[in-house]
Amino acid sequence: MRIKRYESSDLQSAIEKVKAELGENAIILNTKRRKKGGLWGLFGREIVEITAAVADTPKIRPRPLPSPPPATIQAQPQMLSALQNELHEIKSMVSDLKNEPKIPPEGYQGNEDYLISNPHLSVFNKLLISNDVTRDNAVALIKKVINLLPKEELDDYEQAKAALLHALAAELRITNPTKVENKQQVVALVGPTGVGKTTTIAKLAARSALLENRGVTLITADTYRIAAVDQLRRYAEIIDVPLEVVLGTEDLQKALKRHKDKNLILIDTAGRSQRNIVQLAELRNILNPAIQIKTILVLSLTTKYRDLLDITSKFRRVNYDALLFTKLDETTSYGSIYNIAKATGKPITHITTGQNVPDDIETAEPAKIAKMILREI
Numbered sequence: 123m124r125i126k127r128y129e130s131s132d133l134q135s136a137i138e139k140v141k142a143e144l145g146e147n148a149i150i151l152n153t154k155r156r157k158k159g160g161l162w163g164l165f166g167r168e169i170v171e172i173t174a175a176v177a178d179t180p181k182i183r184p185r186p187l188p189s190p191p192p193a194t195i196q197a198q199p200q201m202l203s204a205l206q207n208e209l210h211e212i213k214s215m216v217s218d219l220k221n222e223p224k225i226p227p228e229g230y231q232g233n234e235d236y237l238i239s240n241p242h243l244s245v246f247n248k249l250l251i252s253n254d255v256t257r258d259n260a261v262a263l264i265k266k267v268i269n270l271l272p273k274e275e276l277d278d279y280e281q282a283k284a285a286l287l288h289a290l291a292a293e294l295r296i297t298n299p300t301k302v303e304n305k306q307q308v309v310a311l312v313g314p315t316g317v318g319k320t321t322t323i324a325k326l327a328a329r330s331a332l333l334e335n336r337g338v339t340l341i342t343a344d345t346y347r348i349a350a351v352d353q354l355r356r357y358a359e360i361i362d363v364p365l366e367v368v369l370g371t372e373d374l375q376k377a378l379k380r381h382k383d384k385n386l387i388l389i390d391t392a393g394r395s396q397r398n399i400v401q402l403a404e405l406r407n408i409l410n411p412a413i414q415i416k417t418i419l420v421l422s423l424t425t426k427y428r429d430l431l432d433i434t435s436k437f438r439r440v441n442y443d444a445l446l447f448t449k450l451d452e453t454t455s456y457g458s459i460y461n462i463a464k465a466t467g468k469p470i471t472h473i474t475t476g477q478n479v480p481d482d483i484e485t486a487e488p489a490k491i492a493k494m495i496l497r498e499i
């Protein structure tokens with residue numbers, strides 16, 4: 123791995139320098155602002171310093187050659203105290219984790235006699251389970267149908283099915299923080315890498331700016347990969363909206379102030395693994411102080427259910443307000459939408475159905491999602 127430092131007067135040109143020298147795959151290890159020149163650091167001009175790294179190719183070094191000295195990092199007092207803070211935070215997170223509820227074991231062991239007593243109900247039960255609704259949820263839904271309908275109507279397949287669709291839809295809440303309101307909307311998308319956050323931001327921005335004619339600004343806090351900033355910049359250029367690159371919560375607040383006249387601000391974030399609690403804490407620190415931000419957790423329906431549960435539970439530290447499901451076009455069963463909505467109690471904003479910007483996105487509709495789960499559409 124090659125590690126290098128770059129200085130520049132602003133973040134954008136510093137990133138350009140990294141890109142020019144280390145290429146698109148460079149990873150930004152650290153970014154900070156400091157004063158340069160002047161007397162003892164006073165009266166200097168502010169510069170941005172980026173420490174970036176890129177993997178060496180080829181990776182294998184011939185044996186006889188001495189390995190280069192490791193990049194030396196001098197421990198400075200501020201660094202130590204930052205490390206101590208981080209350690210403290212990790213400790214408190216570990217103790218939080220211990221108190222988190224456990225994921226329930228799969229499989230329903232209860233009495234299923236009443237399912238067998240009515241042929242439709244047992245068909246519905248199988249239909250739900252084959253579409254990835256958990257056994258527990260399937261049984262709970264069928265109990266609801268039984269409570270909703272008198273016996274004669276329960277014997278009628280169409281009526282029973284309508285009641286099941288109703289029961290499914292009734293538990294799906296929706297919200298749309300990107301829609302037109304009097305006050306400015308600030309929306310951040312968070313989630314694991316590769317789920318479609320950036321693409322979804324582009325879809326939402328294009329719809330608002332081009333179709334609804336609203337003032338839109340894009341902000342990205344995803345400065346970990348050069349390619350990620352470029353991806354959003356290309357979209358910003360095509361849609362013709364401003365793009366701000368921010369490093370931390372201070373930058374974010376400044377950018378929000380600069381664009382306070384806009385109707386909608388969309389914030390893209392770096393993909394975070396739910397397994398990396400330090401990264402999650404960083405993300406929380408960037409977003410949380412700005413209380414007006416609505417945070418949407420983006421989940422891909424191609425992720426298996428247990429992992430989805432794990433993601434929704436770990437991302438609770440980022441305090442997300444709503445859910446958005448992507449890649450519905452890459453799966454044939456949609457039961458996870460119901461399971462996750464129910465497990466988190468969070469409303470759904472949109473679903474996305476493909477890679478095309480801005481077409482492949484829809485606002486969430488409970489009745490439609492219920493039909494998709496039962497394969498009625």
Ligand SMILES: Nc1nc2c(ncn2[C@@H]2O[C@H](COP(=O)(O)OP(=O)(O)O)[C@@H](O)[C@H]2O)c(=O)[nH]1
Nearest residue numbers: 315316317318319320321448449474475476477
């Ligand atoms: N099939 C399909 N692909 C999608 C969808 N949304 C995003 N993608 C693709 O998923 C990949 C990762 O998307 P990206 O927006 O970069 O994900 P991010 O890492 O979360 O920002 C890209 O190839 C996108 O085109 C979707 O709804 N369906």
Ligand SMILES: [Mg+2]
Nearest residue numbers: 319320344350
């Ligand atoms: Mg992205």
